Amino acid sequence: MKEIYLDNNATSKVDDAVFEEMRPYFCNLYGNPSSMHFFGGQVQKKIDEARSRVAALLGADPAEIIFTACGTESDNTAIRSALEVFPNRRHIITTRVEHPAVLTLCRNLTKHGYRVTELNVDGAGRLDLEELRKAVDEDTAIVSVMYANNETGVVFPIEEVGQIVKEKGALFHTDAVQAVGKIPLNMAASTIDMLALSGHKLHAPKGIGALYLRKGVPFRPFMVGGHQEKSRRAGTEATASIIALGKACELAGQSLEEENTRVKGMRDRLERELMTIIPAARINGGGAERLPNTVSIAFEFVEGEAILLLLSEKGICASSGSACTSGSLEPSHVLRAMGVPFTCAHGSIRFSLSRFTTDDEIDAVIRELPPIIHRLREISPFGRELLK
Amino acid sequence: MWDYTDKVKEHFLNPRNVGDIPDADAVGEVGSLACGDALKLFIKLDDNKERIVDAKFQTFGCGSAIASSSALTEMIKGKTLDEALGVTNQEIADFLGGLPEEKMHCSVMGQEALEVAIAKYRGGPLPVHHDHGHDQEQEGExxxxxxxxxxxxxxxxxxxxxxxxxxxxxxxxxxxxxxxxxxxxxxxxxxxxxxxxxxxAPKKPEKLTNLRKMQLIQEVLENEIRPQLWTDGGDLELIDIAGTVVQIAFRKACAGCASSGYTAKFVEQKLRDLVSDDITVEEVAQ
CATH class of the missing domain: 1.10.10.1100 (BFD-like [2Fe-2S]-binding domain)
Structure with a gap:
């Protein structure tokens, strides 16, 4: 069965061109970039090139890019660094809808004496900037607000957030793992101090990420040891993966327009047709600005895992905000924070597209999903009422 | 992805006995939309009101909830009500070739619905399950x-x-x-x-010498208590035994755990059950 992969916010295909770019750096050009000899030196040149490519996508200076192992490491590094830089500030601000890479860390920090404010969102997943304005004070060390939400695709007004943060002198970090490569970013004209990105969300391999660190922003490394990454992140460089991330960022820059035209067009058509065919459905975050590739759609009276298993039988790969897929027992913290009605919080499905998605694949979902929802509603004691 | 058995998948993809029985003798409903799963079970008895001749279900829930409901209806057909009440959640899981442990609540839901249906049919008090917030009489805290x-x-x-x-x-x-x-x-x-x-089933020895008692305390700690703490990421260390007082120190996740007081009580209860009634457990900081 050929897969129809619509789970690109979970992870994405490594682009063939990216794989070709990294391939020589395993068995042939395996030198250590720190070495004095030509064999390591030629790898160093490719890493410099990769750094420039990542910087170009972000509108940043290459010296502002630190390679890490993943988005989670970048997030952890940024937040812990800010707390070390400001030992007298004991307050952190984040949001209720953050990825666990930020939220779990912040909640753990409350056990170490930090005060954490989690900003609320409204029914469409939007922040209340007035709540942020009231929360940030002279005790705030860092504000960490995600650029775009992984489950709903809702994009936060990051520059407006940054303006408020800067007024009180706190550092501003954003988890931009879902945004990089999908919407244009320009650090040269931004209030962001630190930004986390992850390779495997933009067609680079898993196990590589980066942290953007604005020039002049005080910093303490998370990993210490050797002098790699100008002593900002110790450990021998994952050379092949770094080179792959560079190539992936170059390609992402070239396909940004396609993401916001062709990919967005397919996403819009998918959600429009599903909403037309299937009764009692709603788009989570439908009233907010969203990523061009993501739709989270909730179906009343059915449960998400059952939908996913039946989709999977048809080769369609999606994901859900449902409790039962994760082993946890509550709907996702994002949908709960948005106050999604309990009649459909358990029945939310996320489709996330990429530039590799085709119209035929979207057609397949529009064809296969409605009968699946209908069938589960026939089995469900609540759905049967609806079908009458 | 869950590691469902082929039988779970088969019952999920082709559930048996979906629907309702308009003249059902007994109907049992458990769960809710808010909880994330719910089951409505219909039972039809034979003319003598002895044996279950038909059972149907409606389920809102995940794959294993639907499969468990399907399995339940297949299992109880042909049984008397008393025989049906004897079906345990483990038997429902076994019928499906096993469920992932995180999904065992699906089999429990099936058993619950069955108990509720039969209790309502017989007119006795409802079994103590969920607080449904209805007019049902519920016991327990x-x-x-x-x-x-x-x-x-x-x-x-x-x-x-x-x-x-x-x-x-x-x-x-x-x-x-x-x-x-x-x-x-x-x-x-x-x-x-x-x-x-x-x-x-008391296993406690009648009389113990001091030496034997100390050995037994150590055995119970090693074989009965510490393995249970390990499953929660915790541990303890035996510090001293002075007469009937057993001094322990908590380690790993147990150290500083908010509920270590309960854990100490649990250790004490175990030692009283398996060694001697007069043992007290003291938590010491070391």
């Missing part, structure tokens, strides 16, 4: 507020399935799976049930 589960229900599931950890209780009943506020209480219930079971 609500332990898990998120899912509305009573102590009586939890104790029954703990005893029937020989559960030892709070995590297992969550997997089987969902209790403690949302806010987690009732986990210390769940641990107490486990200790209570284990204590009750031990009283049923």
């Amino acid at each position: 609500i332990v898990c507020k998120c899912f509305g589960l009573t102590d009586g229900f939890l104790k029954k599931v703990i005893a029937q399935n020989r559960l030892h950890t709070a995590e297992q209780v969550t997997h089987f009943t969902k209790a403690g799976g949302a806010c987690g506020g009732c986990i210390p209480k769940i641990k107490e219930l486990i200790a209570e049930v284990l204590g009750e079971q031990k009283q049923d």
Whole structure:
């Protein structure tokens, strides 16, 4: 069965061109970039090139890019660094809808004496900037607000957030793992101090990420040891993966327009047709600005895992905000924070597209999903009422 | 992805007995939309009102919830009501070739619906399960507020399935799976049930020399208690035994754990059950 992969916010295909770019750096050009000899030196040149490519996508200076192992490491590094830089500030601000890479860390920090404010969102997943304005004070060390939400695709007004943060002198970090490569970013004209990105969300391999660190922003490394990454992140460089991330960022820059035209067009058509065919459905975050590739759609009276298993039988790969897929027992913290009605919080499905998605694949979902929802509603004691 | 057996998948993809029975003799409903799963079970009896001739279900829930409901209806057909009441959640899981432990609550839901249906048919008091917030008479104290589960229900599931950890209780009943506020209480219930079971079958030796008693305390700690703490990421160390006082220090996750007081009580209960009634356990900082 050929897969129809619509789970690109979970992870994405490594682009063939990216794989070709990294391939020589395993068995042939395996030198250590720190070495004095030509064999390591030629790898160093490719890493410099990769750094420039990542910087170009972000509108940043290459010296502002630190390679890490993943988005989670970048997030952890940024937040812990800010707390070390400001030992007298004991307050952190984040949001209720953050990825666990930020939220779990912040909640753990409350056990170490930090005060954490989690900003609320409204029914469409939007922040209340007035709540942020009231929360940030002279005790705030860092504000960490995600650029775009992984489950709903809702994009936060990051520059407006940054303006408020800067007024009180706190550092501003954003988890931009879902945004990089999908919407244009320009650090040269931004209030962001630190930004986390992850390779495997933009067609680079898993196990590589980066942290953007604005020039002049005080910093303490998370990993210490050797002098790699100008002593900002110790450990021998994952050379092949770094080179792959560079190539992936170059390609992402070239396909940004396609993401916001062709990919967005397919996403819009998918959600429009599903909403037309299937009764009692709603788009989570439908009233907010969203990523061009993501739709989270909730179906009343059915449960998400059952939908996913039946989709999977048809080769369609999606994901859900449902409790039962994760082993946890509550709907996702994002949908709960948005106050999604309990009649459909358990029945939310996320489709996330990429530039590799085709119209035929979207057609397949529009064809296969409605009968699946209908069938589960026939089995469900609540759905049967609806079908009458 | 869950590691479902082929039989679970088969019953999920082709569920048996979906629907309703308009002239059903008994109907049992458990769960709710808010809880994330719900089951409505219909039972039709033969003319003598003895044996189940037909059973149908409607389920809102995940794949294993639908498969468990399908399995239940297949299992109870042809049984008398008493025979049907004897079906345990473990048997439902076994019928499906097993369920992932995190999904055992799906099999418990099937058993619950069956009990509710039969109790309503017989007109007796409803079994102590969820607090449905209806006009139903409920006994017992609500332990898990998120899912509305009573102590009586939890104790029954703990005893029937020989559960030892709070995590297992969550997997089987969902209790403690949302806010987690009732986990210390769940641990107490486990200790209570284990204590009750031990009283049923006392293994305690009659008289002990001091030396034998100290050996026995160490054996119980090593073989019965520490392995249970390890499953929760905790541990303890025996510091000293002075007469009837056993001094222990908690390690790993147990050290500084908010519910270590309950854990100490659990250790004490175990030692009283298996070694001697007069033992007291003291937690010391070392």
